[in-house]
Amino acid sequence: MSTILKVDDLVKNFGGLTAVSDVSMTLNDDELVALIGPNGAGKTTLFNLLTGVITPSSGAISFRGPKGTVTLNGKKAYQIANLGLARTFQNIRLFKDLTVLDNVLVAMTSQYKEGLLSTLFRLPSYYKKEAKIAKEATELLAIFDLQESVDVLAKNLPYGIQRRLEIVRALAMKPQILFLDEPAAGMNPEETADLTRLIKKVQREFHITVVLIEHDMSLVMNLAERIYVLDHGAMLAQGTPTEIKQNPAVIKAYLGEEVS
Template sequence: MTTILKVEHLEKVFGGLTAVADVSMQLKNDELVALIGPNGAGKTTLFNLLTGVIPPTAGMIYFREKEKLVSINNKKTYQIADLGFARTFQNIRLFKNMTVLDNVLVAMTNQYKEGFIKSVLRFPSFYRTEDEILKKARDLLAIFDLDKDMYKLASNLPYGVQRRLEIVRGLAMKPKILFLDEPAAGMNPEETADLTRLIRQIQQQFHITVLLIEHDMSLVMNLAQRIYVLDQGKLLAKGTPSEIQHDKSVIKAYLGEEG
């Protein structure tokens, strides 16, 4: 598989605190990779670095554009999103007072190519594009069983359905990489099982790269093809789920020394 994202010696320092230290990693096309580690390990900070929310103190981030890896270190968040990055957050960030359909339509604005003049003057091509995008949004909601709720306010949905909508909204951006930050947080076992099926469906049907932060180890071990482990901002281990399960340094970081 081709490498789509490459990170070399990434570092982030806040004042005197090093949150991410000398992290190198790679993501390949159409694979699901998990990022795990104890609380405070630097996982969300790493996500924020990769998606342009914060700039790195040192190190390089490369993304594959037109058959070659190019640096995205100095790009703005919206520019990185335009390249094909989409993400969710630990705390659900839906537009709570908008409908389910409108939440998805907002994410699809990057697919309007009519330009300012045509949009203001409402040329026929503008309406054709609008109809096409509306159909795509409804079709996407139907795939993930959200079409029956499309006219409900996002705030009125159950927690697990809100989480599903947030992921589908990210998918509506037609990303090349989908970053999921603790999607199972606050879910009961039934909701977590539904989430596992949802992520697997996205992987199989849309063939995009997924990077997942998660504390639910059963979900991680069921889904991930490879796993990176962070501890105190440093890369502690990497490998397949089986390799990580038997890695002594990982066991020590999670469970402490054996008595």
């Protein structure tokens, strides 16, 4: 596998607090990686750095995109998203007063540019492109069994389905890397099992790199090919699920006991 994202000695300071300290990591094509660690370990801060929500204090982030390798440092979140990095958040950030379909359409608009005259005067090309986008959005929703909910307002969906829609909306951006920030947060066991199947489906059908922050260790050990462990903002360990379960430093700092 070849490297799609490379992080070198990343640091983020907030005043006198170092939230991320000299973190280095790599992500490869078409793999599923988990980022774990105690609360306050810097996991979401690292996600925010990688996706342009905040800027690093030092270090470098390199992404191999369709037009070659680019440095992500200094780029805005929308620029990084357009390059092929999409994410979800700990707290669901759907457009709750828009329908399921419209939530997905919003994510797809950046991929389709229409001329000013065509848009202003509603020329045939405008309607043709609108129809094409709607068709693609509907087909994507159908893959994830949301075709019956296209006209439902996002706020009226059950919690687990809202999480699913948020992932689908991120996929609508056609990313090369999908970052999932605690996707199982607040879910019951049945919803978590559905989420596990969903993430496996994303990996299988879209062939993209998936990175998730998650505290549910059974989900992590069931899904991840590799795991990075953060503790107090620093990289404590990395390895396969088996290696992480048996790592004494990880057990002491986070797991507490081996995960079956």
